[in-house]
Amino acid sequence: MKGVIIAELVRWIEEAFSPAVADAVIVRSGLPGNGVYTTVGNYPHTDALAMMGALADISRQPIAVLADSYGYWLASRFMELYPEMFEGYTDAVTFLRDVDGQHHREVTKLYPDARTPSIVVVIDGEELTVSYGSHRPLADVAHGLVRGYIDYYGDDLEVIRDPGSPGPHAARFLVRKPARVLSG
Amino acid sequence: MPGTPLSSFAMPHEVAAAIEPVDPAAQIALLERRLARAEAARAAAEHLLEQKSRILAAANTELTARQDKLSTSLERRTRQLLDAQRVAGFGTMLWDIKHQQLELSPQVQVMIGLEPGSAVKTYRSLVRGLLREDRRRLLDWMHGELLARLERDHCIKYDGQPCQGSPGPCEEALREYRIEVRCPAEKGGEGVRSLRIMAQFQVDSQCRPAMIFVTVQDITRQVRADNEAAALRARELQRLADLERLNKELLLAREQADLANDAKSRFLAMMSHDIRTPLNGVIGMLSLFDESTLTAGQRRTLALVRSSGDQLRVLLNDIIDLARAEAGKLALTPGPTNLVDVLTDGADFWRHLADDKSLSLDIVLAPDTPTWVEADSVRLRQLIDNMLSNAIKYTSEGGVLLKTRVLPSGWLRTEVIDTGIGIPAHRRTELFSEFSQLNLLGSEPGGAGLGLAICQRIIEVMGGRLGVDDAARGSCFWFEIPVVRIPVPKRVANPVVRSLRGADGRVPRVLVAEDLATNRIVVEGCLRKLRCEVHVVEDGQQALDAVGSGEAYDLVLMDMAMPVMDGPEATRRIRALPGELAQLPIIALTAFTRPEELEPMMAAGANDSVAKPIVIDDLYRAISRVLGIPVEDDVAH
Amino acid sequence: MELIDQELTLSQFEALPSNVVVPLCEATSADLRDWSTRLLDAVAAQDDEAIRRARHSLKGLCGNFGAAAVMHHVDSDLSSTDARARFLDCVEATIAAVVAIAAPLVPQ
Numbered sequence: 001m002k003g004v005i006i007a008e009l010v011r012w013i014e015e016a017f018s019p020a021v022a023d024a025v026i027v028r029s030g031l032p033g034n035g036v037y038t039t040v041g042n043y044p045h046t047d048a049l050a051m052m053g054a055l056a057d058i059s060r061q062p063i064a065v066l067a068d069s070y071g072y073w074l075a076s077r078f079m080e081l082y083p084e085m086f087e088g089y090t091d092a093v094t095f096l097r098d099v100d101g102q103h104h105r106e107v108t109k110l111y112p113d114a115r116t117p118s119i120v121v122v123i124d125g126e127e128l129t130v131s132y133g134s135h136r137p138l139a140d141v142a143h144g145l146v147r148g149y150i151d152y153y154g155d156d157l158e159v160i161r162d163p164g165s166p167g168p169h170a171a172r173f174l175v176r177k178p179a180r181v182l183s184g
Numbered sequence: 185m186p187g188t189p190l191s192s193f194a195m196p197h198e199v200a201a202a203i204e205p206v207d208p209a210a211q212i213a214l215l216e217r218r219l220a221r222a223e224a225a226r227a228a229a230e231h232l233l234e235q236k237s238r239i240l241a242a243a244n245t246e247l248t249a250r251q252d253k254l255s256t257s258l259e260r261r262t263r264q265l266l267d268a269q270r271v272a273g274f275g276t277m278l279w280d281i282k283h284q285q286l287e288l289s290p291q292v293q294v295m296i297g298l299e300p301g302s303a304v305k306t307y308r309s310l311v312r313g314l315l316r317e318d319r320r321r322l323l324d325w326m327h328g329e330l331l332a333r334l335e336r337d338h339c340i341k342y343d344g345q346p347c348q349g350s351p352g353p354c355e356e357a358l359r360e361y362r363i364e365v366r367c368p369a370e371k372g373g374e375g376v377r378s379l380r381i382m383a384q385f386q387v388d389s390q391c392r393p394a395m396i397f398v399t400v401q402d403i404t405r406q407v408r409a410d411n412e413a414a415a416l417r418a419r420e421l422q423r424l425a426d427l428e429r430l431n432k433e434l435l436l437a438r439e440q441a442d443l444a445n446d447a448k449s450r451f452l453a454m455m456s457h458d459i460r461t462p463l464n465g466v467i468g469m470l471s472l473f474d475e476s477t478l479t480a481g482q483r484r485t486l487a488l489v490r491s492s493g494d495q496l497r498v499l500l501n502d503i504i505d506l507a508r509a510e511a512g513k514l515a516l517t518p519g520p521t522n523l524v525d526v527l528t529d530g531a532d533f534w535r536h537l538a539d540d541k542s543l544s545l546d547i548v549l550a551p552d553t554p555t556w557v558e559a560d561s562v563r564l565r566q567l568i569d570n571m572l573s574n575a576i577k578y579t580s581e582g583g584v585l586l587k588t589r590v591l592p593s594g595w596l597r598t599e600v601i602d603t604g605i606g607i608p609a610h611r612r613t614e615l616f617s618e619f620s621q622l623n624l625l626g627s628e629p630g631g632a633g634l635g636l637a638i639c640q641r642i643i644e645v646m647g648g649r650l651g652v653d654d655a656a657r658g659s660c661f662w663f664e665i666p667v668v669r670i671p672v673p674k675r676v677a678n679p680v681v682r683s684l685r686g687a688d689g690r691v692p693r694v695l696v697a698e699d700l701a702t703n704r705i706v707v708e709g710c711l712r713k714l715r716c717e718v719h720v721v722e723d724g725q726q727a728l729d730a731v732g733s734g735e736a737y738d739l740v741l742m743d744m745a746m747p748v749m750d751g752p753e754a755t756r757r758i759r760a761l762p763g764e765l766a767q768l769p770i771i772a773l774t775a776f777t778r779p780e781e782l783e784p785m786m787a788a789g790a791n792d793s794v795a796k797p798i799v800i801d802d803l804y805r806a807i808s809r810v811l812g813i814p815v816e817d818d819v820a821h
Numbered sequence: 822m823e824l825i826d827q828e829l830t831l832s833q834f835e836a837l838p839s840n841v842v843v844p845l846c847e848a849t850s851a852d853l854r855d856w857s858t859r860l861l862d863a864v865a866a867q868d869d870e871a872i873r874r875a876r877h878s879l880k881g882l883c884g885n886f887g888a889a890a891v892m893h894h895v896d897s898d899l900s901s902t903d904a905r906a907r908f909l910d911c912v913e914a915t916i917a918a919v920v921a922i923a924a925p926l927v928p929q
Contacts, residue, residue, distance in 0.1 A: 007225075016193050017193055017195065018203075020203050020204045020214055021195070021203055023214055024203045026221075034221065034224075035221050036221050038225045038229035040232045040233065040236075041229070041232055058199065059195060059199070060196060060199065
């Protein structure tokens with residue numbers, strides 16, 4: 001797993017909860033690295049899962065909710081960290097369409113050992129279906145990320161997670177205009 | 185939950201209380217841990233960055249080396265390409281449309297008579313390099329084809345639809361524009377260089393023309409070869425036309441010749457028939473000459489006339505044969521043929537001619553030569569006669585040999601080998617054509633030379649082959665024909681041997697009255713062959729005495745003219761005898777077959793008659809008739 | 822003109838038992854000579870009946886062999902010495918011809 005995901009997780013916990021909660025999560029997780037992560041390194045994704053688990057214990061919040069929130073927050077962080085990735089895009093749908101084809105390829109180019117998730121986007125009329133698949137059980141993070149991008153571009157779209165899709169390694173999201181807009 | 189604010193993660197109080205440090209020592213410890221982590225992360229990042237820098241530097245070094253190598257290789261390849269262009273007689277031009285720049289490879293500059301490396305900015309330099317009469321053509325081509333293409337934003341596909349600029353070159357983008365022009369081979373010289381210019385557009389992703397890539401090929405040699413080939417082909421076509429015309433003329437001439445030849449054949453055949461009738465009359469009359477009344481001189485003249493007449497007759501027969509053969513009317517009448525007889529008879533027939541010229545004439549028949557075959561004996565003899573007479577005619581010393589043998593195929597091969605003058609190989613084909621008589625050294629003229637032509641036709645009808653080869657001295661004429669062996673036939677000349685027997689199985693007792701010893705022998709011989717008992721007397725009186733002697737005869741054969749008592753008288757007397765003797769059957773023997781001559785015998789009471797010379801079959805039938813014995817027809821067949 | 826009909830003569834001899842070939846030849850020679858002489862005598866004597874008789878016999882003889890030449894002479898004018906000589910020559914030639922045909926048939 002790219003260091004950015006796990007390093008930002010620690011940062012998010014410090015911001016969303018507190019530095020003490022983050023410290024407690026690290027200590028409780030008993031991770032060998034003792035919470036030392038850099039964005040340029042690579043770390044086992046199990047570290048992230050362990051910290052999520054610890055956070056859920058401490059905060060008494062479901063992991064799915066926590067992961068979704070983290071994904072939502074991460075979308076805006078990506079924009080701060082990698083503005084060139086979003087250059088030329090004016091809407092979330094086009095960006096999402098290119099995520100797997102271009103951005104993940106860019107990631108792979110820069111970090112040959114990175115294992116990016118597969119994102120398949122199908123546009124059917126005004127609806128967009130995003131299928132997420134990864135060896136990492138981070139479907140909830142992906143959900144949050146999608147929501148984050150849509151909010152960032154200010155698109156009037158809702159994201160519905162297909163309840164039939166099995167998590168947490170895979171998920172399907174339906175991105176569409178909210179029904180109320182269509183009816184109004 | 186969407187849009188959940190970050191602050192909403194409020195911790196339960198007891199949880200927060202357990203985690204958040206309250207006393208300063210705990211707060212300091214937390215800060216120290218965070219600081220240590222940050223410090224460790226920074227160190228790790230620095231370490232990683234340093235590592236990556238090293239890797240980058242190494243990569244950079246390697247990339248630089250590769251780039252050097254590539255540019256060297258590129259240079260070499262460019263050089264090779266230019267060399268190849270020079271050797272292959274083609275050059276390249278690149279016309280950058282956007283920047284209006286023309287780039288000519290050195291070879292193109294050489295072709296159009298520029299110094300290699302001259303600065304050429306526009307295509308007008310290229311135009312100026314051409315022959316004056318080709319410049320306009322090239323400009324028209326460029327404006328009409330290339331610039332017209334440039335004026336369109338998108339190319340038009342072959343189906344007439346505008347190209348949508350889809351990724352990748354469309355069909356028209358790949359289209360090749362070409363023209364052939366000429367320029368002086370060298371400055372001020374008279375020689376002409378032919379160039380083929382081929383242009384292709386290079387398009388951007390929207391199929392808009394970006395550059396024109398042009399190859400210029402020196403096709404002088406090819407054009408010259410094409411021109412020469414065209415000239416050669418034109419000459420060949422002319423020659424072909426000449427030959428066709430000649431062939432047509434020849435065909436026409438041959439057709440006319442064939443017609444004339446047919447007419448000639450018909451005329452000859454008709455004339456020959458018309459001539460033969462009077463000729464036969466002449467020859468017949470000649471035989472009636474009483475030579476004893478002639479003087480020696482007249483006799484010589486007569487002999488000459490006769491031999492000339494014979495020659496003429498032979499010639500006429502040949503012509504008629506040939507005409508018949510040409511009309512396809514030469515038919516074979518095969519029958520049982522004694523091959524040995526035909527060959528020996530043929531040789532014997534010509535022997536006197538060979539003797540006259542002191543030539544030997546021998547026959548050698550291979551042991552397996554069949555005696556009896558199914559063949560047309562007359563035509564076979566004609567072949568033998570022709571070949572033997574020719575051989576003798578053209579041989580002045582030595583001899584002629586007639587040979588036969590059976591080939592492994594079962595065919596009969598007959599050869600006539602002479603020691604004559606021989607025939608040159610190149611004249612052999614003439615031999616078998618009509619009216620050809622080779623005028624050979626030492627040969628004597630004679631005959632019309634039709635013989636071999638007739639032989640050829642006969643052999644054709646027989647389904648065989650005919651030819652001539654060299655012999656040790658002279659020639660060997662040969663023919664090969666299919667023959668069918670047959671068993672020895674019942675000889676037709678042999679009379680049927682039958683025996684006369686009455687109803688009681690007893691043989692007839694016959695009394696013969698004949699004054700001439702010769703006739704007595706003939707009649708007696710015939711009767712004995714018919715298994716009759718015979719008693720012979722020499723005149724009518726003796727016959728009468730014999731009948732009256734009490735000897736029991738079944739029949740009397742009575743000659744007419746006899747001394748002492750003739751046939752009619754004796755017949756009358758027998759009829760006057762008492763009892764059954766008067767009924768004795770009497771057959772008249774007579775040399776005359778006219779009814780009035782038979783009259784005296786029939787009037788005297790003869791029952792039947794047989795004409796002399798006696799033929800055994802006639803005798804058998806007459807006796808059977810008068811004795812009431814059934815005739816056994818064909819019993820011996 | 823043919824002296825004799827060779828085929829006819831041959832068939833005559835072949836039709837008879839082989840033991841009569843020689844007697845037939847002898848009889849033929851004798852008869853031909855005999856009747857030729859008689860004819861010439863009859864001509865000399867101008868005895869028409871004898872001439873008719875002799876002519877008849879000779880023709881009968883000649884019929885056996887198709888002796889056309891002799892038959893021809895028999896009917897001709899035999900009054901001249903030349904004609905008589907030629908007639909006798911012809912008769913002799915005919916006899917020779919008949920014997921020549923018969924010779925191969927004589928049993929050895």
